[in-house]
Amino acid sequence: MDERSISNFRNMIRRRGSLMDKEIIPTSTAQQASIIIENMFNTAEKSIRILTGGLNPRVYGTAGVIQEAANFLSNQCTTMEIIFINPISNNKIFSHRLINTIIHNSNFYIYRLKEDMKKDISFHFCVVDGKTYRFKSEPHKHFSIASFGDTELAQHLENVFLTVKENSTPINKERNNQNPEAA
Numbered sequence: 001m002d003e004r005s006i007s008n009f010r011n012m013i014r015r016r017g018s019l020m021d022k023e024i025i026p027t028s029t030a031q032q033a034s035i036i037i038e039n040m041f042n043t044a045e046k047s048i049r050i051l052t053g054g055l056n057p058r059v060y061g062t063a064g065v066i067q068e069a070a071n072f073l074s075n076q077c078t079t080m081e082i083i084f085i086n087p088i089s090n091n092k093i094f095s096h097r098l099i100n101t102i103i104h105n106s107n108f109y110i111y112r113l114k115e116d117m118k119k120d121i122s123f124h125f126c127v128v129d130g131k132t133y134r135f136k137s138e139p140h141k142h143f144s145i146a147s148f149g150d151t152e153l154a155q156h157l158e159n160v161f162l163t164v165k166e167n168s169t170p171i172n173k174e175r176n177n178q179n180p181e182a183a
Helices: 003-019 030-043 063-073 090-095 097-102 115-120 151-166
Strands: 025-027 047-052 079-084 108-113 124-128 132-136 144-147 168-170
Touching (some): 003 030, 025 030, 030 124, 030 132, 047 151, 063 097, 079 151, 124 151, 132 151
Antiparallel strands (some): 025 144, 047 124, 108 168, 124 132
16 A cells, blocks of 8 residues: 555544444455554553454554553553464563563453364454454455444454453463463
């Protein structure tokens, strides 16, 4: 995308986010996905929940996304939770730009999906406050859909996240006390 197209897309996403427009927004690039995530984090009031394979740094590692996540977590009445589906080492998780920036927050939690559950999960998503979401049905492609006001699907994804969380193990955020098999 050229700079003008990026600017137009960013403005459209800001507008839809502020209006809680429930129209489906398709995306096909990591840059578009990052703009959507940045705006989702910006509009978040209570919770951000992410189910991911590996937290793509081109989506979740941009300066805008990291800044919005830090701003969100500065309010102690909020929570951010990330569940990793893929078997990623703690070292790799902790070296991710987003996680490295926010790991010290007491209202930030990370989990690893239990091995026997991985075959049942073939999608990734981020859901905010049970109101907005970005959903990706094909984890190895950049195509996704998002909405800032489709509360029906957002609440369903929130429930899916909570079910998956019950089948996940917390990752110890203390870097010097890592699970040796995951390091």
